[in-house]
Amino acid sequence: MPALAIEVRGVRRVYSSKKAPIVALDGIDLEVPTGEFFGLLGPNGAGKTTLIKILTTLLSPSSGTASVFGFDVEKDTKKIRRIMNMVAGGEQSGYGILSVREQLWMFTQFYGLAGAEGWRRVDELIEAVGLAEQRLQRVSTLSTGQRQKMNLARGLLNDPWILFLDEPTLGLDVAAARSLRELIVEWRAAVPGRTILLTTHYMAEADELCERIAIVDHGRILAIGSPDELKRRVQRESIFRIELDRLEGGAQALGRLPGVVSATAAAGNEADTDRQSVVMNLVLEDDGALGRVVGDLADRGSHILGLRKSEPTLEDVFVELVGRGFDEAGTDEPGPSAEAIA
Amino acid sequence: MAATMDLVGRAGAGPREAAAWSRRQVLMTNLRSIRGRAYPRVIGLVREPSWVLFEILLPFLGTSAFVFVYRALDAPPQYVGFVVLGGALTAFWLNVIWMMANQLYWEKSQGNLELYFAAPMHFMAILFGMAVGGMVMSSTRAATVLLIAGTVYGVAFSVDQWALLLGVFVLTLGALYGLGMVLASLFLVWGREAWHMGQMLTEPVYFVSGLNFPVARLGFVGALSVAVIPLATGLDAMRQLAFSDAAFPIGTPPPVVEVAILGAMTVISILGARWMLATMERRARRDGRLSVRWQ
Ligand SMILES: Nc1ncnc2c1ncn2[C@@H]1O[C@H](COP(=O)(O)OP(=O)(O)OP(=O)(O)O)[C@@H](O)[C@H]1O
Ligand SMILES: [Mg+2]
Numbered sequence: 045m046p047a048l049a050i051e052v053r054g055v056r057r058v059y060s061s062k063k064a065p066i067v068a069l070d071g072i073d074l075e076v077p078t079g080e081f082f083g084l085l086g087p088n089g090a091g092k093t094t095l096i097k098i099l100t101t102l103l104s105p106s107s108g109t110a111s112v113f114g115f116d117v118e119k120d121t122k123k124i125r126r127i128m129n130m131v132a133g134g135e136q137s138g139y140g141i142l143s144v145r146e147q148l149w150m151f152t153q154f155y156g157l158a159g160a161e162g163w164r165r166v167d168e169l170i171e172a173v174g175l176a177e178q179r180l181q182r183v184s185t186l187s188t189g190q191r192q193k194m195n196l197a198r199g200l201l202n203d204p205w206i207l208f209l210d211e212p213t214l215g216l217d218v219a220a221a222r223s224l225r226e227l228i229v230e231w232r233a234a235v236p237g238r239t240i241l242l243t244t245h246y247m248a249e250a251d252e253l254c255e256r257i258a259i260v261d262h263g264r265i266l267a268i269g270s271p272d273e274l275k276r277r278v279q280r281e282s283i284f285r286i287e288l289d290r291l292e293g294g295a296q297a298l299g300r301l302p303g304v305v306s307a308t309a310a311a312g313n314e315a316d317t318d319r320q321s322v323v324m325n326l327v328l329e330d331d332g333a334l335g336r337v338v339g340d341l342a343d344r345g346s347h348i349l350g351l352r353k354s355e356p357t358l359e360d361v362f363v364e365l366v367g368r369g370f371d372e373a374g375t376d377e378p379g380p381s382a383e384a385i386a
Numbered sequence: 387m388a389a390t391m392d393l394v395g396r397a398g399a400g401p402r403e404a405a406a407w408s409r410r411q412v413l414m415t416n417l418r419s420i421r422g423r424a425y426p427r428v429i430g431l432v433r434e435p436s437w438v439l440f441e442i443l444l445p446f447l448g449t450s451a452f453v454f455v456y457r458a459l460d461a462p463p464q465y466v467g468f469v470v471l472g473g474a475l476t477a478f479w480l481n482v483i484w485m486m487a488n489q490l491y492w493e494k495s496q497g498n499l500e501l502y503f504a505a506p507m508h509f510m511a512i513l514f515g516m517a518v519g520g521m522v523m524s525s526t527r528a529a530t531v532l533l534i535a536g537t538v539y540g541v542a543f544s545v546d547q548w549a550l551l552l553g554v555f556v557l558t559l560g561a562l563y564g565l566g567m568v569l570a571s572l573f574l575v576w577g578r579e580a581w582h583m584g585q586m587l588t589e590p591v592y593f594v595s596g597l598n599f600p601v602a603r604l605g606f607v608g609a610l611s612v613a614v615i616p617l618a619t620g621l622d623a624m625r626q627l628a629f630s631d632a633a634f635p636i637g638t639p640p641p642v643v644e645v646a647i648l649g650a651m652t653v654i655s656i657l658g659a660r661w662m663l664a665t666m667e668r669r670a671r672r673d674g675r676l677s678v679r680w681q
Binding site for chain 1: 425506
């Protein structure tokens, strides 16, 4: 088995547009070993989908080279197409008049499965993804979660060696997303060598699933490593979770204090809404900066309801690397230079 | 459940082995892809009853109007037959414009196009599948119109050369759907204008194809349309063959010549579609236009 499932060397991709050309990928170098569960994290427009399109032979790189299991994405397109598949969130592929079973069978034909073998594979996969009840239902009537399970089944029809998942759990409820994740994990574990490249905006999902993660922004890889390695990267700073009764001036005001690396509203705001409290994540250069923050808060008339030093999460890593949080992630502020940890 | 997830059809082999396909595997995949793409159209035939109205009743009514005009004018009885035959073939033309030419553009907006390109078959297999499915669909419609209108208006066919008639029919479909393939690739490049183009083409082609009158009546325009529009050529040849007793001025080439024209059109359009698809794919990969749904 080849050692590398994905090898990307100096790939740039520029889209021409009416105004200025858009640089979607700006010199990507990446190696993903065979069998790895690899994640791409990055804000909207970072270039994740563009990279996937290049690896799935749907888009040519403007310069640089990329290969999948040693097959060049420009020259060996047919070979790559035989052994890969892709599933995107919100995918509406196929034909609404077909039933789930019929639609999946249609797709088996594009991979050359014999008629009867195709039906057998379809039934196995329908069972595996838990769509047995909907198997004869029309595709157009499926719920978002059911639809996405069917899309995943479609992606597995040709028994791919590499599966590209572009935000596969987009728009799914907690239970549906979890069951989809379980299926993906199970599928990969069943045969050694099966490789997955996943993009997601759910940090917890990437943390749970991926062995290694690359954080991308503005078409560049800012950091790459296992979730733990990435978290250790921000460990040198102190991260506090602070709960306040109110906060005048918002996170920006706090972020400007000396010694504060970033201040953002906590994502899963579990605070009691009756108390109308504000929960913030503070990344500080060191614990010493906390004193200044507490003093400043007192000056603003904010009362501290709770304060806890927290372990860094992937989100902290993301926020530190990509900028001052998701809201401002689109600004032109250059991130730290690409620096591989692993 | 884990047991069902391994699905290994080729135990022990790695990705590089799995990517090495034999010629037979390539061929079978392309043939099966044709079947796969034709499948939803054949299924749609039995699942979408609305076609009865649109593709049988409307052509029938349109045909009827001309039947009454010709009867009022005391035209030779074969004219009624000509119109009925033309009405039946309308089904194929509608199908080519609406379900071939515009199809790829629709598939693109749906996200299917991308999946087709990401799969290992030749893209021509998708076009052939669309064509085969479309022919099955339209043949049932055409046969129904022919049967109903033929019976209602008492059309008397007079066929001497059945084999030639069948050959002309098959070649007409070949040339017509070949044109559909070319238009499909072309419309894909044109994008949103495609739909309007389809609408614009529908009526004029009805006219110059002589669906409702013998194309020879158009003189030079008729001869020209025979030379370039498969429907005109096919219909003219079929009329000559299906009403061999008609004493009307021919003015157009004999059926055998038209067979040759149709054959050439079929070959040229299929090769043309193939070339355009390859060009389209290369350009789309370069310009990033294989999909409109970017996440
Ligand atoms: N076909 C295209 N034509 C022009 N520009 C494009 C095209 N596709 C993507 N872009 C641009 O390239 C950049 C990268 O887009 P891409 O879809 O790869 O981002 P992404 O990381 O997948 O974002 P998201 O998280 O929102 O899915 C964006 O600025 C986008 O506007
Ligand atoms: Mg994307």
